[in-house]
Amino acid sequence: MEIVHGYFSPNGETKKIAQLFYNELGGKFIDLTLPQSRVDYRKLKADLYILSLPVYLQNIPKPMKSFLIHVKAPQVFINLTYGGFSYGNVLRKIKKQLLVSQIVGYTITPVKHSFIDQQIDIQYTLYDSVIKKLKTQKYHEIKIPYRFHNVLFSMFEKSLMKSNFKLIVDKNLCDHCNLCIKECPSGSITQSIKILDSCISCNHCVQVCPRHAITSKKSKFLTSYLKRKQKTSVVVR
Ligand SMILES: Cc1cc2nc3c(=O)[nH]c(=O)nc-3n(C[C@H](O)[C@H](O)[C@H](O)COP(=O)(O)O)c2cc1C
Ligand code: SF4
Ligand code: SF4
Secondary structure (H helix, E strand, C coil): CCEEEEECCCCCHHHHHHHHHHHHHCCEEEECCCHHHHHHCCCCECCEEEEEEECECCECCHHHHHHHCCCECCEEEEEEEECCCCCCCHHHHHHHHCCCCEEEEEEEEECCCCCCCCCCCCCHHHHHHHHHHHHHCCCCCCCCCCCCCCHHHHHCHHHHHHHHEEEEECCCCCCCCCHHHHHCCCCCECCCCCECCCCCCCCHHHHHCCCCCEEEEECHHHHHHCCCCCCCCCEEC
């Protein structure tokens, strides 16, 4: 049986979970974070696709939304990560994008939020039961329950992010190492370190720049939103 593990993980937390499943189940391990890889791996076929991705604004991160329609696998298992606030109806949205695939299980894990410094310890043993299920191949399509979600998040996704999160580039600090350009998951940084409108606000360039030439400015609303208590429990199905 051909298993493909595809993950989108700008800041590495989702990758940790994808890696765990890969270590246990074997197969092909593919990084879908960069734009070129999402083109290269479009036609990859699998019997079981283990898809690992984060929640962005109670939604699928934009680059993955368009990738999902290319997933060629009859059965898909989802590892969803989120910052411990809310994941809305993302699982249903993923199912809709996948067109023909059956969802055979999922995990939902709160991880370190890309906007918050605090690390969250993941209890990896919680995945044992689903990994066992996948190993024995005793799985079938499951129903994804409807969950309440904030429709404003989907309606104003772009403007919400733009008005609450801004990137500032200090060109005097930049030494043109190009790291941010190479690692931007949406290819949104130009050679002159201009941030394009296609930026998905993943915050990776801020974290990766060795010269601290890129910083982010959060609105008061986002700053206080991020102070709310984060959930810590993992959902496994
Ligand atoms: C633009 C953006 C939007 C996010 N929206 C949400 C959200 O709606 N709910 C939530 O709990 N976490 C949210 N998060 C947190 C991410 O889900 C979390 O940081 C992510 O799982 C980290 O994945 P990675 O380290 O693999 O990139 C958001 C993060 C970013 C960057
Ligand atoms: S990572 Fe920092 S120093 Fe390197 S090109 Fe980008 S902004 Fe400049
Ligand atoms: S410009 Fe920075 S924040 Fe925007 S998508 Fe690229 S790496 Fe992420």
